[in-house]
Amino acid sequence: MIKYRVNKTKHVDQTKTVSFDFDGKSYHGFDGDTLASALLSNGVHLVGRSFKYHRPRGIMSSGSEEPNAICQINENTDLTEPNVRATEIELYEGLKASSQNCWPSVNFDIGGINNFISPFIPAGFYYKTFMWPKNFWKKIYEPLIRWSAGLGKSPTKPDPELYDHKHVHCDVLIIGGGISGIIASKIASKNNLKTILIEDKNILGGSTIFQKNENYKINNKYSGEWIDEEIAELKKLDNLTIKTRTSLAAYHSYNYLLAKENISDHLPLDKRNGDIRQRLWKIRADKVIVATGAIERPLVFNNNDRPGIMLANSVKKYLDFYGVSCGFNNVIFTNNDSAYETAVSLKEKGISVEIIDIRKKSNSKIVKNAEKLGVKIYWNSTVVNTFGHRKINSIEIMNLSEDGSNIVGDKNKINCDCLAVSGGWTPMVHMHTQSGGKLDFRENDQTFIPTEIDENHINVGSCNGDFELEEIINNTNKKVKNFLKVSETEFDNTSVLNSKELDKRNIWLLPNYISEGKCKSFIDFQNDSTAKDIKLALREGFKSIEHVKRYTTTGMATDQGKLSNMHALGIIADTAGVKMGTLGTTTFRPPFTPLTFGSIVGRSVGKFFDIIRKTSIHEWHSQNNAKFENVGQWKRPWYYPVNDEGLHDAVQRESKAARDSAGILDASTLGKIDIQGTDSSEFLNRVYTNAWSKLGIGKCRYGLMLNEDGMVYDDGVTTRLGENHYLMTTTTGGAANVLSKLEDYLQTEWPELDVYLTSVTDHYSTASICGPNSKKILTKIFPDKDFSDEAFPHMSYQNAKIDEINCRIMRISFTGELSYEINIESKYGKSLWEKCIEVGKEFKITPYGTETMHLLRAEKGFIIVGQDTDGTMTPIDLQMDWIVSKKKYDFIGKRSLYRSDTIxxxxxxxxxxxxxxxxxxxxxxxxxxxxxxxxxxxxxxxxxxxxxxxxxxxxxxxxxxxxxxxxxxxxxxxxxxxxxxxxxxxxxxxxxxxxxxxxx
Amino acid sequence: MFLINCPYCGERDQSEFSCGGEAHIVRPKQPTELSDDQWAEYLFMRKNIKGIQFERWNHAHGCRKWFNMVRDTSNDKIYAVYKMGEKSPIE
Structure with a gap:
């Protein structure tokens, strides 16, 4: 077996072996590896199949931009998760991962046939093909599309893990723990600012941490060594909180940010101990410093997607950080200097490497360094083809014409087992644009860079378009000083040595001797969109980048176009002959990397999903076999089955009992609003359709409330308790909205009225007793009270006492029966109810639920707002003309009742x-x-x-x-x-x- | 997610508030004297501009008070908050 682990590094502990499974086969890696680095150390490049053509794909990057190496982990367990990037998941003992989008296996995938029929499935294939014959849709097309759609498998069981939310405030939030984030954190926290630094990797230092090249030195130390010392100092600072394994998900307005912390994802399953898995941080920061770095760009050429074709800086990271060589016969294909660092690293370890550079020359220090080490460089050349089915084995190169638009000369074949490509760097401007920031296009290196608009947010480092070490350190220091109003820092006199890039050349789509239609030059690797697809979309008339994106699905995979968007834009600009800066970009939307549903919902699951409101009598209902129904957040008894009665039988029995003898209903959930103030009567006149001024103290009246558009909004009985004191009842579901609406009118339209509203829904419990025997039951409960029709007529109220407890009795009816409602302070609700049941026994008092209530009121033709009305019914439509006052000058909705539409x-x-x-x-x-x-x-x-x-x-x-x-x-x-x-x-x-x- | 300076409570998270649409639309004092068109103007017509907009907001999960806000809908910048009945500090 070939040993790809060629190098010892401090970041991977090669004394601690970690075993894991990939596609059912066992492998070993080490503590500190990611799944990707462990696979590469075993020589495994082929890890998945592409979405459309099912082409073999390998690990391409070392971070969140990875389009190919996405896996299903821990399949067939409750914890299974699809679309996990192998480049991000830390290796742990017993990890089981498998390839996605292939059947039966990644090495032999039947879907691979799509690759051979690819000329017949161009962009927009779905829209064009599945139109006919019409009757094929239901039986053939839809099942087929459903079978092949989607990546990975969703878990089928409830998520057993725990998720958390946490709110924090800070003076300064720094996003990204690379070199500029570290400088910014140090300046902020040393100036007495409460600072939080978040970093998505498990350690700080970004790509500087594995830098050991004599061309890049800070204060005469290798930049990697310098940053180690800075990190050690950083950890000692008091007012700095460092959160690693924490990735920023969203940057909302007013510096409100969401970040997801992985707490136990890197631990073996048996060591997680039921702890919180992930925590979503909700951060409100006074100031935000974005230091998210840049992503290396690939290059677009024929067959640029084979396993073994990787990003150049990732090849360097695997070598210098993880100690893994991705190949022993490397070729680097680049348009810039940064890939030469990879070449130098490889060569210094005695690993074979050659360089193909599309530029005509470069005289920078790092290029000279590579030449001195004996690295062969092919200038002004391009790769025109690659070979090797499951892994790259050779490439063909040709020379470029003077203007780079064509190829000249002969083909030259070079054998290789790894092709490291670099098309330059793209600043990660996602956070900046999510926050509302705008971008400028910089011609010289074809990048979109942030323009600052907000005084409380800046971008520093390579996400701001500073790519060279000296620029990064000096500009970060300068910008952070201005931003935080600091006069001097320890970085003011930092001496920086770096190689400067002077020669640039960019070609978005590299020319080829093969006709364009036959080239497979991939732009979006996961979704298989090629340069040809983009051009087809343009030919078919799509102009806007947003439309081209959706038609070709470029940038719509799980990586959200991190590697593909710039090339798509570049090719559109070149083809359409416009300047790239004028095209704009597609919108960057949160989340930056996918969030789990668990982290979004946090603890709000199961019984915490929504508030459950129970009346004080709830326990009695449960004990007496009530079936409940949800009314808003309330649990209301629906019906009370006896023995094995169903809904229908129970309701028939309850309804009959209520009309023949006596029934009792828990009416506590009705909304209750206490209204006081000298203008209370006038207020009711304005909010209800009928007249209220003449309602006597101690009397009750039914009222209908409209919206200003004349449509019925709510109804209920209001009781006049005193000269300036009313108790309004509302529907159960409408209680909160009615209160808000009334408050709105009082505060904004009628501030001159002396009226005070208080919600007392929860303060009182209500037992509603109806039926021909209800008067007898009330007489037994309140023996001192005169319940004769003369003393206590329909639609009136009286105070009373049960044992020493005050109650209000209303003689009102929603069933059409003789009926009384007893209101009592909620804490006595259950004892009141039990007393009614006890006393009512001789009259066979029957508890009934909402279903029976609905039936009884329907017999009497009483409406339920929200059931018989739907926001388009006026009182006239309801045949309730009698309740609309003709005399009142105005009330809410009055004018609308004689609009041309309502009449x-x-x-x-x-x-x-x-x-x-x-x-x-x-x-x-x-x-x-x-x-x-x-x-x-x-x-x-x-x-x-x-x-x-x-x-x-x-x-x-x-x-x-x-x-x-x-x-x-x-x-x-x-x-x-x-x-x-x-x-x-x-x-x-x-x-x-x-x-x-x-x-x- | 805005940070809103409630004129009664101070700075609070947007999740405590609800927006009540365009501000400074006064309910006609004599609705019965309005034509259908005039009433419809009050009832239905609301501006939805890109730019500076005057809005009603309610501190629903707080003091429950209504107040007005001047907001640029193109960038969500809040220029002023002021109590009901007060004149906008910005024209």
Whole structure:
């Protein structure tokens, strides 16, 4: 076996072996490796297949920009995770990883056939192909696309891990722990600023930490050694918090940032101990310094995607940081000086390397250094083809023409097992643009660099377009000093030695002797979009970069175009003959790297997902077998099954009991607003449609509240407790919104009114007792009270006491029965309820839930706002004209009731429906038609409430129907899937039109 | 995520607030005297500009007070906050 681990470094502990599995095969790496470096040390380059053509792909980079080496980890466990970048995951004992997007295996993948039919599946293939024949869609195309879509497998079981959120404030947040981030952190924290430094790797130092080249020295030390000392000092600083393994996800306005910290992802599964896996930091920083560095660009040439083709700086990192040589017969293909550092590193370790440079010359120190070491350099040359199926084995090169637009001369074949490419550097401006910053295009090295706009945020280092060591150190120092208003720092007199790059040449799409249509020059490696696809999109008329991106899917893979966007832009600019700077960029959206759902939701899972509100009587309901339904955040008893009763039987029994003897309902969840102040009556006049001034103290009145557009918003009974004191009730779901709306009017439209609103929903519990025997039950509970109709008439209220506890009794009814509501301080709610049940036993008092309540009120034709109304119903539509005051000058929504639209007679209006077959119960939501023969069939309305009434022994329904008011007695049809149901329009009140029961 | 300077409470996170749309639209004192068009102007017509916009905000999870804000919708810069009934410090 060939030994690729050629070098000992301090970052990988070669005494600690770590074993892991990849695609079912066991390998060894060392403590400090990533999955990628461990695989490379075993000579494994081929790690995945591309998305569209299923071409073999290898590890390309060493960081978050990796497009190819994405794996499924810990498959078949609860913890499995797709799309994990092998270059980012730290190796741990027992890690199991596997390739994605290949079947049956990465070495032999049937999908690879797509590579051979690729001329037939160009960009936009999906849009063009799956159009016909039409009947192929459901059975063939859709299942096929679904099978082949997506990368990796989602976990199927609930996530067993714990996630956390943390809010922090700081004076200065520094993003990126490379050389400029370290300088900035030191200046900030030494100037008494509370500073946080976040770094996505497990150690600080960026790419400087493995730099040991005589051309790059700081204060006469190798830059790698210098930065080691700086880091050691940094760790001693008091007001600096260093967060490693923490990646910035989003940079929002006003310096609000989200960062994800990996806490246990790097530990073996058996050492995680149920600790928090990831923590999402929510940071509000006074000032932000972005030091996110730059990403190396690949080059675009034919077959530039084979395993073994890597980024040049990553090859250097694998060698100098991890001690792994990616090949023994290396070729470097570059357009700039930085790749020469890789060449020098390789050569110094005795590893073979040659360089192909598209430039005509370069006289910098680092190039001379390479030449002196005997590295062969092919100037003014380009790679035109590569060979090797599962790993690169050779390349063909040719000379470039004078202007670089073509190739000249003969082909020259060179054998290699690793091709390290470098197309220059792209500043990571994602954070800057996410925060709202703009970009400028710099012609000389074809980069977009940030322009500062915000006084509370700067960019330093190579993310700001400073690529040379001297620039980085001096400019960072200078900018941070200005930004933090510091007069002097320890970096003021730093002596820096570096090689300066003087010669530049950039060609976005390298020329070839093979015709363009036959070249596979990849731009987006994961999504397989090529230069040819971009040009096709332009030919087909796409002009905007955002459109080209979506049509070709360039930049839409899991790496979000980190390696591909610049080339796509460059090729568009070259093809269209425009300046690249005028094209703009695609939008950089958060997150910068994918976030787990776990980290987004944090602890808000399971019972913490939403607030659960329970009434004080909840325990009793549970003990008495109640089934609950959610009403907003409330848990309300839905029905109380006896023995093995279902919903229908229970509701029939409960409804009958409430009308025949007595029923009791927990009405505590209704919204309650306490209204006080000298203008309370005037206020109610303005918010309800009916008149309130003349309501006597001790009386109750039903009110309907509209929106300013005239549509019904809420309803409820309000009681006048005193001269300037009312208690308003609202619907359960509307309580919070009604309070907000009323507050809004009071604060903004009518600040002159002396009115105070307080929500008292939670303060009182309410037991509502109804039925012909309710008066007897109340008399037993309150023996001193006179419940005669004269002393205590319908729609009135009285104070009373149970044992020494004050209660309010309202004689109001939502069921059409004689009915009383007892309100008591919530802490006594359960004992009140138990007392009612105890006393009511001899009358067979029956607890009923929301379903029975709905049925009872429907028998009486009472509406439920939100069920029989939907925000498009006026009181007139509801046939409730009686509640709209004609005398009042104004109330909310009044003017809208006679707009041209609201006075239309063919609006949908509330009606009753009776089925021809009294046992046929309509479905709520069912459509209603009048003429079934005239096509297209006109839907004239729908059913809003529907029940089988045990008291009337027939099916009843409420519905909204166009011009329904005029239709009483008319026959209509409710067409269902298998049948037509004949109905007749009726009055909305089905039971006791004379109100005998309420006044019984 | 804005940092909003509530005129009653001071700087708070945007998550405590809710936006109530365009500011300085006064409810007509005599709605019944308005034509359908005039009423519709009050009821439905709202500006949605790119640039400086006057907005109503409510410190919903705080003091529950309504106030006004001047915000540039193109970059979310907040130029002023002021109480209901007060004149905007910015024209």
């Amino acid at each position: 239309r007679e063919d609006r949908k209006q509330l009606v009753g429906l009776l089925t021809d077959d009294p046992n046929e119960v309509l479905e709520e939501g069912a459509q209603i038609v009048s003429d079934i023969n005239k096509k297209p069939i006109e839907m004239i309305g729908h059913v809003t409430s529907s029940y089988f009434s045990p008291n009337l022994n027939k099916s009843i329904a409420l519905a909204v129907v166009k011009s329904g008011k005029k239709m009483n007695g008319q026959k209509l049809i409710v067409p269902m899937e298998n049948k037509k149901i004949n109905v007749i329009v009726s009055d909305t009140v089905f039971l006791d039109k004379e109100n005998k029961r309420i006044n019984a």
